[in-house]
Amino acid sequence: MSSGDHHASSSGGRVLAVGPLPPWLQAVVDKHDPLVLPGGAEREAFLAEHAASVHVAVTTSFTGVGSELMAALPNLRAVINFGTGCDSTDLAQAERRGIGVSNTPDVLTDCVADTAVALLLDALRGFAAADRYVRQGRWETEGPFRLTRKVGGTRVGILGLGRIGRAVAARLEPFGCRIAYHNRRRVADVGYPYYDSPVALAEAVDVLVVAVTGGPETARLVDRSVLTALGPDGYLVNVSRGSVIDEEALVELLATGGLAGAGLDVYTNEPHVPERLRELDNVMLLPHVGSGTVETRKAMSDIAAANLEQFLKDGTLLNPVVEPAETN
Incomplete structure (x- = not known):
């Protein structure tokens, strides 16, 4: 040319x-x-x-x-x-x-899957909150950090068992996590239990990892009913798109004990993250860095x-x- x-x-x-x-x-x-x-x-x-x-x-x-x-x-x-x-x-x-x-x-499959696992580990173990606890001098004045949840043996539901969802599952199996999933269609070559709706999956697991594609078809797929089904002992991890979650319901349930915790890399109106969400100590917030490696x-x-x-x-x-x- x-x-x-x-x-x-x-x-x-x-x-x-x-x-x-x-x-x-x-x-x-x-x-x-x-x-x-x-x-x-x-x-x-x-x-x-x-x-x-x-x-x-x-x-x-x-x-x-x-x-x-x-x-x-x-x-x-x-x-x-x-x-x-x-x-x-x-x-x-x-x-x-x-x-x-x-x-x-x-x-970007590997890096996003790594991010999902990191968010899951943090949601259950509270490492980022524990880091803040040390930095703020609270360990010395308030004593030991709160007890957290074990990762091994946890029931993990993957919403969207595409390339990223499968890579997340492969990483979590060695932890001893028990994997289940929901997809638009059942995946032929996997042995994980299949649930026919997001609500049914959320009811059956401890952690829901959202790995579907964004867009109009999946907008608010994880609505209040799904989050409520996850329950006060449940955790949400989102490496998909902010539009997939009812963010208002998520913030409300996290703030009032309707959910135990969350790990988020994506938000509805990026780069805006609701102030109420930023104030919560039971959420790890990343600035959409899932694929952010050189x-x-x-x-x-x-x-x-x-x-x-x-x-x-x-x-x-x-x-x-x-x-x-x-x-x-």
Whole structure:
């Protein structure tokens, strides 16, 4: 590709960067002389001038290409998404218009599963709270830290036995945890007990690990009835999306003894975390760092970059969540 063609896609359109991108991906995007979507008051004038020339948008799961932006890009043909979840991008509109959407699956499985296990360990054992107890000088003045719950032998329910759910289960088996699960469909090649609803699973376990994909289909899947079924001795771990949980009900039950504890990496309105939740000592709160290792983010960047290059070359995607329309 000659330098004069660097910004052209297979049909002559521009690449648009939407939101901050990780450095490895940004370096590849920069080769294509991208447009960069501004925020605030400048956005309207920018779109009036450039919207028609944009054929490819590159974004992250955090930012996405929402309904309004997608509608403002009349010739958009592909959204390259850094991340597995695409719930911040309007997939329904993309499908209607034949706009391809790609993601970066598989490579973040191990790190997210590690995070789920860490959150489960902390929810039961209270290590982060115990660390605060020492730092605040309370061990000296108040004596021994409260007793916590043993992890071995715990009944763990996994909501969503996909790649991440299975990796979590594999890590917990050596602890002696007893695994059960709920999925849209029963998984053929596992021996774990299957429960036919989230409520039935929650009733049967001590810890519920949420590992489903985000999006409209799973919004508030873990509602008040599921949390209530988990009960005052139950724990919730969420490495999925904040939208999957009824956050208001979760905060209320944690604050009033309706749940024993939780480990959370995701929230409904990130980066906002409800103040009431931040004040609770029976919750471990992480700032959405499930896949946040150098190795994983680099691998995710490589996949997103490969999807971009492939689309610019021939109009296809390597990891389509929504297939691009055929263009002749």
